[in-house]
Amino acid sequence: MKPLTLLRFDALASYARAPRARLIGDEVAWYEHSDERVLGMIVRDKADGDFGGMVFGRDRRGRFRWISATPGWHHSIHRCRVDLRREMERQAHLPDEEYFQADERGAPVDFFTPVVQVHSLNPAFVSLSDALGYSSARGIIEPMMRWYEDADGNFIEQFQTTGFDARIWELYLFAAFTELSYEIGRIHAVPDFCCASPFGEFNVEAVTANPTRDKQGNVVPEPPLETAEQQIAHLKDYMPIKFAGPLTGKLKKKYWEKEHVADRPLLFAIQDFSSPASMTRTSSALQRYLYGYDYEWAHDANGKLVVTPQPLEWHVWGEKKVESGFFRLPDAEQVSAVLFSNSGTISKFARMGALAGFGSDLVQIVRMGMWMNPDTNAAEPLLLSQNIRDPRYRESWAEGISIFHNPRALKPLDPRLLPGVAHHSLEEDGTLRSQIPSNFPLGSFTQLLVPEGTETSVLGAEPLQSA
Known part of the structure; x- marks a missing residue:
C-alpha cells in the first residue's frame, strides 16, 4: 500500500x-x-x-x-x-x-480509439492521442472519460473530428464541476450539465465562439492586431459580435421551458475558440457585450484608481451591427449568469495531468501570462512565468473561471454555489463589482517542451489554443 x-x-x-x-x-x-x-x-x-x-x-x-x-x-x-x-x-x-457492480450498462467509454477514417481526424486530436508532449493530458482524460455519459450520442465522433475544441470545453466543465463537489446529471441531451449538491442546483449549457468561415468553409483570418487602435477595436466591437452569435443562438433554444430546467438557475458557459489563444485576451470583450458598458479609468490626485462606466448601445464591425447588452435582451432574464474561462483548453489538461503524476517526466511544462494584481490601485496585471514541475506550483480545475451574474435574472445564481471563482455583478449605476480570488490568471500561455528528437516538432513554440 x-x-x-x-x-x-x-x-x-x-x-x-x-x-x-x-x-x-x-x-x-x-x-x-x-x-x-x-x-x-x-x-x-x-x-x-x-x-x-x-x-x-x-x-x-x-x-x-x-x-x-x-x-x-x-x-x-x-x-x-x-x-x-x-x-x-x-x-x-x-x-x-x-x-463489478451489476448496474453497468454498455462498454467502457473510449475517446481515443478512432471511430472515423484517419484522414478525417482533427490534427489536435491526433496530437493529444500520440504526442509525447500531450501525454499528461491524455493520462488525466482516460479515467475521466470512463464516467462521461454521452447524452447526445455523438460526443466521441466530434471529439475526434470537427468538434474537438467544443468537446474539450465540455470535458473541462465536467472536471471543474466535479471538483466543486457537484453530482452531474447527463441523462438529458440539453442542457449539457444538470449540477446538484446538498447546497443547491443549477443547469449549464456549454457553447463556444468559433472561427469565422467563408462560403467554401475556409477559416477567415482574424483582423490584424498590430497597432493599439486595432487591438482596442477588436475588443470593443469585433469580439463582442463574435460572442453575440452563439449566445443569442442559445437564447432562442428556450431551455428554461423544459421541466428539469424551469425551477433552477440556468448558466451559459462560453469559451472563445475564434482564433488560436484568443481566449487569453477576450474576457473584457465578453463583459462589454453582456452588460452593455465600457469603462474608462484614471488615477486621481491621491493615486487612487477611479473607474467610470460608459453605456454602450451598439457594436459595429464592417456591415455587422449588434445591440450591446446581452442581459437586456428579451428572454435574457431567464439566464442567471454567463460562465467564462480563459483556461478551458487542452493546455489545462496537460498541466493538471502533470500535477497529478500523469505523462512523461521528459516533458517540461512552462506557464507564462498575466495574473490579477492584488494592488487595488494598479492598472496593470502581474506578469509571471511558472514551471509546472516546481513543487510549489498549485492549480485547480476551477482556477480561471469568471461568473458574470445577470442583474435581471428571474432565478439569480447564489455565488456561494461556486466558491473559488471570480464573480462579477452590475450595480444600478453601471459600476461593475467583482470578487476575485487571489492568484487569479487573466490569461496565460503554456509551453510543452520535449527533448530534441522525441517529437516531429517542438510542441508549445506556437501553443495550440494554449491558455
Whole structure:
C-alpha cells in the first residue's frame, strides 16, 4: 500500500464521490495498491472523530467505485491504516469480476480509439492521442472519460473530428464541476450539465465562439492586431459580435421551458475558440457585450484608481451591427449568469495531468501570462512565468473561471454555489463589482517542451489554443 496525493486520487476516482459524503466525513489520506489496481481512502467521521477505510476498484466500464470497507471504525488513524492495508491487499488479489457492480450498462467509454477514417481526424486530436508532449493530458482524460455519459450520442465522433475544441470545453466543465463537489446529471441531451449538491442546483449549457468561415468553409483570418487602435477595436466591437452569435443562438433554444430546467438557475458557459489563444485576451470583450458598458479609468490626485462606466448601445464591425447588452435582451432574464474561462483548453489538461503524476517526466511544462494584481490601485496585471514541475506550483480545475451574474435574472445564481471563482455583478449605476480570488490568471500561455528528437516538432513554440 502506497500513499497517493489528493490530486492523483481525484483524477482517478473523484467522479465516484457523492457530494453528500463530505457532510458526514472528512477525507484524510489516500492510497493505492498493486500499481493502482485498487485505491483506498481513510475518512474521519465528523460526529465522533473515528477513522474508517474504504476500498475502490474498477467496475465493468473501468470506473473506480466503492467495493469494500474496513471491518470497523477506530479512534486511532494508525489502527485504521493497518486494517485498510489488509483489506486492500485482500481485494487486490481478487479477479476483476469481483469489482463489478451489476448496474453497468454498455462498454467502457473510449475517446481515443478512432471511430472515423484517419484522414478525417482533427490534427489536435491526433496530437493529444500520440504526442509525447500531450501525454499528461491524455493520462488525466482516460479515467475521466470512463464516467462521461454521452447524452447526445455523438460526443466521441466530434471529439475526434470537427468538434474537438467544443468537446474539450465540455470535458473541462465536467472536471471543474466535479471538483466543486457537484453530482452531474447527463441523462438529458440539453442542457449539457444538470449540477446538484446538498447546497443547491443549477443547469449549464456549454457553447463556444468559433472561427469565422467563408462560403467554401475556409477559416477567415482574424483582423490584424498590430497597432493599439486595432487591438482596442477588436475588443470593443469585433469580439463582442463574435460572442453575440452563439449566445443569442442559445437564447432562442428556450431551455428554461423544459421541466428539469424551469425551477433552477440556468448558466451559459462560453469559451472563445475564434482564433488560436484568443481566449487569453477576450474576457473584457465578453463583459462589454453582456452588460452593455465600457469603462474608462484614471488615477486621481491621491493615486487612487477611479473607474467610470460608459453605456454602450451598439457594436459595429464592417456591415455587422449588434445591440450591446446581452442581459437586456428579451428572454435574457431567464439566464442567471454567463460562465467564462480563459483556461478551458487542452493546455489545462496537460498541466493538471502533470500535477497529478500523469505523462512523461521528459516533458517540461512552462506557464507564462498575466495574473490579477492584488494592488487595488494598479492598472496593470502581474506578469509571471511558472514551471509546472516546481513543487510549489498549485492549480485547480476551477482556477480561471469568471461568473458574470445577470442583474435581471428571474432565478439569480447564489455565488456561494461556486466558491473559488471570480464573480462579477452590475450595480444600478453601471459600476461593475467583482470578487476575485487571489492568484487569479487573466490569461496565460503554456509551453510543452520535449527533448530534441522525441517529437516531429517542438510542441508549445506556437501553443495550440494554449491558455
